[in-house]
Every structure is written in C-alpha cells, then in structure tokens.
Amino acid sequence: MQLEIGKIYTGKVKGIAQYGAFIDIEGGGTGMVHISEISNTFVNEVREFLTIGQEVRVKVIGINEQGKVSLSIKKADDGSVPAPEKRAVKKERRPKPNIYEPKKSVPQSEMTFDDMLAHFKQSSEERIGDLKRSTDRKNGTRRK
DSSP: OOOTOOOOOEEEEEEEEEEEEEETHHHHHHEEEEEGGOOOOOOOOGGGGGOTTTTTEEEEEETTTTTEEEEEHHHTTTOOOOOOOOOOOOOHHHHHHSSOOOOOOOGGGGGGGGHHHHHHHHHHHHHHHHHHHHHHHTTTOOOO
C-alpha cells in the first residue's frame, strides 16, 4: 500500500528514540514521529507519552526523496491525545525582594573571633585588589 500525504493511518510504536518514535504503519512501512509532533503540550521525554507496542493514529505530513516518512500524532487526533500523568514535582521559589537591602553589619562587640577574622580578610583582599588596579594603570601593564 502506498502512503499518501495528508491521510490518517493506524500504526504501532516500533521503537522510541530521544528525538521521536518510529511507527510501523499497517501495510505501509515505517515512519517517524518527531518529538515536536507527539503532543500539543511540551514533550521532554518521549517515553512519558508513548510505549513500544502502543497503537496510535498518525497523519502523514511528508515523504522526502529518500522515502523517509514524516508522521504526526497531534495533527491526526487534533489535540485529543491524553496527556501523561505528570509527577508532582514542585519547586519552591521564594519571591525575590524588589528592593536591594545590604547586609546589616553586626556590631563589633557581638562578633566572634572567626567573624572578625573573615571580615578582616575580605576587606584586606579588596584593598590589595584596588592597589594592584591603580598601579597597573600607572605602569601600563594592565592585562587585556
């Protein structure tokens, strides 16, 4: 049987790849459904929507010179493809504050020795960096 572009056929899922699925059309050979043609919703993993051996309705959307058949499930069923059960994975996002609030400095009397040491090291490294930048500019040895 010769496949015609625009017609709807029934087939079985023969193989699943990362980029789509291979469908064995009854009496018409094999075609491929690209991942973008599986569902109207976003498809991250083909295996969430299709399984090997599953019967699907597909529409032929193209045949190239080499005889490769391009198929579409979403165009054949016009959006009636049931979406898979999504796993309940919610990412908790804290709302970002709209106003920049600098860290409140802790009074020196309440700082531990480790806090004071960390503060000293940070301010020391900043001062050294400033000195290096100013001397590099004066000497003309600035890195590019």
